[in-house]
Amino acid sequence: MAHRVGSLCEDLYPPSKSFSEKAFVSSMEEYSEMYAKSIREPATFWRPTAEILGIKSTSEEKDFVSWNFNPQKGPIHVEWLKGAQANMCYSALDLNIQRGLGDNVAFYWEGNEPEDDSVMTYKQLFVEVCKFANVLKKHGVKKGDRVAIYMPMVPSLVVAMLACTRIGAPHSIVFGGFSSGSLKDRIIDSSCSILITADGVYRGTKCVALKDICDQVDEVCEPEWVDCEDTLFLLYTSGSTGKPKGVLHTTGGYMMTAYSTFKYVFDYHPGDIYWCTADIGWITGHTYVTYGPLLNGATSVLFEGVPTYPDGGRFWAVVDKYKVTQLYTAPTAIRLLMKMGDSIVKRYSRKSLKVLGTVGEPINPEAWMWYHHVVGDSGCPIVDTFWQTETGGHVITPLPGATVAKPGSATFPFFGVVPVILDENGRELNGECEGYLCFSQPWPGIMRTVFGDHERFETTYFKKFPGYYTTGDGARRDTDGYIWVTGRIDDMLNVSGHLLSTAEVESCLVEEQSVAESAVVSRPHPVKGECLYCFVTPMDGVAFTDALVAALKERIREKIGPFACPDFIQYAPVLPKTRSGKIMRRVLRKIAAGETNLGDVSTLADQSSVESLMRHRLD
Structure with a gap:
């Protein structure tokens, strides 16, 4: 690694x-x-x-x-x-x-x-x-009863969590960006007896409808030890x-x-x-x-x-x-x-x-x-x-x-x-x-x-x-005892017998001042077994050119080694991310491999990001 x-x-x-x-x-x-x-x-x-x-x-x-x-x-x-x-x-x-x-x-x-x-x-x-x-x-x-919570980032969410803990009822919070199917699966798996939700939430300019629930009762409730x-x-x-x-x-x-x-x-x-x-x-x-x-x-x-x-x-x-x-x-x-x-x-x-x-x-x-x-x-x-x-x-x-x-x-x-x-x-x-x-x-x-x-x-x-x-x-x-986390083991590539961390290549790419973000995945290769497929988002105002691609490949050769030089560097106007900001690498791997069935993308913050990446995909 x-x-x-x-x-x-x-x-x-x-x-x-x-x-x-x-x-x-x-x-x-x-x-x-x-x-x-x-x-x-x-x-x-x-x-x-x-x-x-x-x-x-x-x-x-x-x-x-x-x-x-x-x-x-x-x-x-x-x-x-x-x-x-x-x-x-x-x-x-x-x-x-x-x-x-x-x-x-x-x-x-x-x-x-x-x-x-x-x-x-x-x-x-x-x-x-x-x-x-x-x-x-x-x-x-x-x-002991389990309670599902599906709410936006409002004070009532904290109230709901603490109310559950006050009466000894474990809560199962489902992120408000998950689809109804994901919510249903989590409720069923945890055998929740009740669902707490809200009528809706705005994220930026977009309104996401949920559902309402409210009531008013006594202001005293003794904690359940x-x-x-x-x-x-x-x-x-x-x-x-x-x-x-x-x-x-x-x-x-x-x-x-x-x-x-x-x-x-x-x-x-x-x-x-x-x-x-x-x-x-x-x-x-x-x-x-x-x-x-x-x-x-x-x-x-x-x-x-x-x-x-x-x-x-x-x-x-x-x-x-x-x-x-x-x-x-x-x-x-x-x-x-x-x-x-x-x-x-x-x-x-x-x-x-x-x-x-x-x-x-x-x-x-x-x-x-x-x-x-x-x-x-x-x-x-x-x-x-x-x-x-x-x-x-x-x-x-x-x-x-x-x-x-x-x-x-x-x-x-x-x-x-x-x-x-x-x-x-x-x-x-x-x-x-x-x-x-x-x-x-x-x-x-x-x-x-x-x-x-x-x-x-x-x-x-x-x-x-x-x-x-x-x-x-x-x-x-390292030699000083510092720990450097290199990323998920399943985000490793075996390129011509060399085990390589995608996080390492991504860090090398974003060293280039013209690059804002990068994501690296594997793509099957008939000779190497796997090769590197890189998605690169330039800084605002920077054009994605052949010269930039060449400079990035040269940087990887110098910093990591010739074996790590990517076969593909694709322009990525936007990387596909969940609403919590995590890059959906599963989607990127499928795009790199030329697959059209991308699976469940309901948690993507911007569905159009996938369409854009598909248009710029390299063969």
Whole structure:
């Protein structure tokens, strides 16, 4: 698995002394000491967090943590604080109100239109949650019943989530961009007893119709205490093929991961204004829009809109409007805004920003540098976070007051996380190396199973390398011990016997200043087995010419090697993306192969992007 991105940008970016002095973790020495304790003495390390969150020890609580990652030694299982009692809503709202934060703003809501906004305090959120919890109880929902939620990014979505957790009913949120068929499949698979939705939502200028539901009842609802290993929520993930997996997270462990990662990774302090741009329909929205911030008593921005409406300055306008201090967004959004040029960013102050974060995929060094120098005016540490729906929260990430960053590297593991890099035979590799990214022991927020299919859970994550949780991603560790995530293993190509990462080629392409975005997939080749097929989106105002194609091929020859030179570089006016900003590589592979049946494209944000790519396809 070749990955030379690290060599592109070996510059080091330490946090400023003034930032480190105020940070929760202020040096690598302090991080190393805390990390070692989290690995050697997990109960000692995590017990104070459980107490802060109001988790109640009981006589039924036996082991703080018990687990098995090896299917050859018995069923895979992970349990944290089993027998102890918790309630997510109580920890997120009741405790914060008891601590005097009731009149603090929980959410500034920013609607699709810039003038459409509102404010909700912790007390106001508490009242609305209790009222809606009583609505659910009135409709027969009880502890253990599963509730489907299909809603836009409005405060009522947070209310619905917390109302479910208040009465001990696991929620299953379906992203509002999914089709009716996808919604139906998820409801049926999880056996949900009720669906919560809304009448509609605007995305940019487009109105998406949903459905309405509303009611008003009592403002008091006592929390239902549940076992720490009781289900908190299900969240379905779908690959390019196969039935979606219902990732199951439990209450106590997930709470500890959401609380601690938010606190340390974003270094949130009272008075800060935090903004995660993700949709709550995805795991990022669960952990870093709703639960992580609320458990920390934070003030957040809840954003319904899109980064380019009404223009490409929307993100920076929101940052200035609310004086955002921590901004957390996806590399796809960063590259999209980078494509529009620096001037639109510099129209806004952005002086409030203290920490910048990235999520969703490895960020290429060029986008990292633009984010740091242009958006952050070279003054904000960047936390490039690696994690998955399955991990519940960050597992490899910088800490902004301690970590010396390398652009493009996720750097080091979070507390309690033990990453290993394995070769094809499951042997642990030491020092500088490259292979499969796995984890050798559990952290509190790791998923517990695939809902209704524990065998699939074991097969997907543990059977390839018994004794390890397999992420499905490749990684490289450099000479300094930094971890570079190279992307999904299934995004690897075998070109004339050379195993090549598509992420590596994409990073090389976007080094060219004329290129805004790129996506690389494989195409069958009669001689090589596979060849590279590249989709390239130029910067605004840049023509896609034969000279540009030649320059890109030469760059790849020089940076990676002649064997990696692509057979095809196609003009891509727009890359096909979901509404959450992820590139649909499954669609690109079919276009590259000349197939006309592209499968389900209902989650595409722009259906016309596919038609445009088909017109420009190369034979």
